[in-house]
Amino acid sequence: AQTVTQSQPEMSVQEAETVTLSCTYDTSESDYYLFWYKQPPSRQMILVIRQEAYKQQNATENRFSVNFQKAAKSFSLKISDSQLGDAAMYFCASLPSTSGTYKYIFGTGTRLKVLA
Amino acid sequence: KAGVTQTPRYLIKTRGQQVTLSCSPISGHRSVSWYQQTPGQGLQFLFEYFSETQRNKGNFPGRFSGRQFSNSRSEMNVSTLELGDSALYLCASSKTGQDRNYGYTFGSGTRLTVV
Numbered sequence: 001a002q003t004v005t006q007s008q009p010e011m012s013v014q015e016a017e018t019v020t021l022s023c024t025y026d027t028s029e030s031d032y033y034l035f036w037y038k039q040p041p042s043r044q045m046i047l048v049i050r051q052e053a054y055k056q057q058n059a060t061e062n063r064f065s066v067n068f069q070k071a072a073k074s075f076s077l078k079i080s081d082s083q084l085g086d087a088a089m090y091f092c093a094s095l096p097s098t099s100g101t102y103k104y105i106f107g108t109g110t111r112l113k114v115l116a
Numbered sequence: 117k118a119g120v121t122q123t124p125r126y127l128i129k130t131r132g133q134q135v136t137l138s139c140s141p142i143s144g145h146r147s148v149s150w151y152q153q154t155p156g157q158g159l160q161f162l163f164e165y166f167s168e169t170q171r172n173k174g175n176f177p178g179r180f181s182g183r184q185f186s187n188s189r190s191e192m193n194v195s196t197l198e199l200g201d202s203a204l205y206l207c208a209s210s211k212t213g214q215d216r217n218y219g220y221t222f223g224s225g226t227r228l229t230v231v
Contacts, residue, residue, distance in 0.1 A: 106158055
């Protein structure tokens, strides 16, 4: 069975500082995708960043970057220059690329608080 | 362009009743997936529809069902509601389903409370 684990239920960061959210996963798939989604109080899940497992290069989107360690099955999210608008629940998710598999496996989430 | 629209935003039902939730995907998107989000179980996959056909189903009892119409709008139905069905139900859409690899576009969900 595939699992995604987020071991930090809650994290806090000072505005303008950097924070790293942890995620580990377990999969028997040879190819898969990994995602970080953000869920603000509006409840809509918003895609933050994605990583293709066959690519060694870590994905980056503006202030958001990942540290993808395939052998360790680790996929952490780094948020630089944290802003008040970054406060939200963050979910890590995996998606097997095997044909016929259509579901994301989500972690339990990390609540990020940004302190002014 | 309009995003994924879910209605109603909030719903309160009594145990034993049934409920229907609606999801209108982004124009041009033909794949719609449903997820249940609860504090205890987190986000769990319910089912996915593409071109009016259910392509995959999660591990939920038969009380949970869905359908998709020719305009790609989708509904999910829960019959004989139980207290444990209280959750946020999220709908997500993508153009083909295969492009889920690039991430879904989610709606803001329907908060269902069963009393």
